[in-house]
Amino acid sequence: MKKIFLFLSLFSIFLYISSCRSQQKPPKEGEIRTLYQCPMHPQIIQEQKGDCPICGMTLVERKMIYKNGKWEPYEEGMEHKGHEEHEGGKMEEKEIKTETSLGLAEVKISPEKQFLIGVKKDTVKIKNLEKVIKTYGKVDYKESKIYEINIKFGGWIEKLYANYEGMYVKKNDKLFEIYSPDIYQSVKELKLAYEKKDTLLFKNVKQKFNIMGIRDFQIEEILKDKEDRRTITFYSPYEGFIIKKEIFEGMEVRPGMTIYRIADLREVWVYGEIYEYEVNLIKKGDEAFITLSYLPEKIFKGKVSYIYPYLNPETRTTKVRIEIPNQDFSLKPNMYVNIEIKVNYGKKLVIPKSAVLYTGEKNIVFVDKGEGTFEPREVKLGISSEDFYEVIEGVRKGEVVVTSANFLIDSESSLKAALLQIGLSGKEIHKGH
DSSP, X not given: OHHHHHHHHHHHHHHXXXXXXXHSOOOOTTOEEEEEEOSSOTTOEESSOOBXXXXXXXXXXXXXXXXXXXXEEXXXXXXXXXXXXXTTSOOOOOOOOXXXXXXXXXXXXXXXXXXXXXXXXXXXXXXXXXEEEEEEEEEEEXXXXXXXXXXXXXXXXXXXXXXXXXXXXXXXXXXXXXXXXXXXXXXXXXXXXXHTTOHHHHXXXXXXXXXXXXXXXXXXXXXXXXXXOSEEEEEOSSOEEEEEEOOOXXXXXXXXXXXXXXXXXXXXXXXXXXXXXXXXXXXXXXXXXXXXXXXXXXXXXXXXXXXXSOOBTTTTEEEEEEEEEOTTOOSOTTOEEEEEEEEEEEEEEEEXXXXXXXXXXXXXXXXXXXXXXXXXXXXXXXXXXXXXXXXEEXXXXXXXEEEESHHHHHHHHHHHHHHHHTTOOHHHHHHTO
C-alpha cells in the first residue's frame, strides 16, 4: 500500500512538472528567463508564481539560464562561460562567498514555525559553576585514631573486664587486673617513703607508677589500704572499639607486649579512586558526599583531606582520602560506598549543554538575533558541569541561544548555505518562509 501511495505521489509530481513545462515555450541554449523555483526542492521550476507541490513553500523569483538541456541559476557572464579561456589553461572560476565559514548560514524562522518545531532558548549568563565527580570508595579506620595498649611490666592476668574483640570501652573503663612482683615491690617502697616522709623517694616511686600506667587516684588508694595490694587494676586511656585482644585470664604478660588495640570510630576515613583526567579538578578541602547502596536515604558529608601523589598504573586512578564524622557508627571499616565530590570553579560565563552542537571539529550554537533570525556561531568551550559549559569565546553575556530544536535549525542553515553556493540570495530564500 505504501509503495502504491509513493508511486502515485511521484507520478503526480511528474505530471505537474510536465504540464508546467508543456505550457512554456521551448527554451534555447543560453536563453535567460525569470522563473520561479522552490528553495527546498530546486527541481520544481515554473514560469508562474505559486506554491511547491511537495512542501507547499512559496516559489521564489529568480533569473535562470538554459544550459546543457536544463535550467541553472544565472550569474553575470554565464552566457559566455566556456568560450573564454586564459592562455595555457581554463578560465579562473569566480570565488563563491558564503555568509559564514562554518558551512552554515543565518536562517529566518517565523514565530509560528518556531512554535511548531519546539524552539526553546536560554540566555548566556555568568553562573557559579560546579561539577560533581562520582566514584566508588572504601571505609577504613582513621590512622590517628588507632591506639595500642602495651604493658610496661611483667606479670599475670588475674581478671579481664574487656574480654572480647568488638567491645566498646570508654576512657577510664577497667580493662584488667594484673599481679606483678614489680608492682608489689613498688607498693612497699611507696608506703615506706610516705611513712618516713622521704620526699625524694616518694616522688621517684610515684613517677615510676605513672610510667607504668598507674593513676594518681590509685596511688592514693594504695596509701589508704592497710594491707599491701597483691594486684593492680589497669584502666583504659582511650575510648573506642577493641579491634584486637591478645590476653586471656591467667596468661603471663611481659614488658613491651601489645595486649589491646583500640579504634575510635567516631570519625573514619574513606578512600576513593579518581581517574587521572579528573584528579587535577580536585583540591584539598572539597566537599564530599558518601552514600550506601543499602541505605540510600542517608547522606554522609565530609571533606577531601589528602590527595595521594602517585597513580595506580593498572587502574589509572589516584587515591584520595576523605574524612567523615561517624558519631552513630553507621560507617564501618571495609564497607564499600558511593562517593560524590563537589568541585566549585567559581563564577563563569556559561551556556546550557543542550545549546551546543558538535560537528566533529567545531562546537556550534545558534544565536537569536531577533525578529526570527538565528545566526550560527562557533564557540570555544572550557570546563563543564552537569548541565552547563563554560564559554571562552563565541558569545557574550546577555545573548540568547537556542537550546531545543537546534538540530532542525542546523539542517535548515546547512541547506541555505548550500543554496547560497549555487546562487540563491538570502532574501530569496527567506521569501519562502
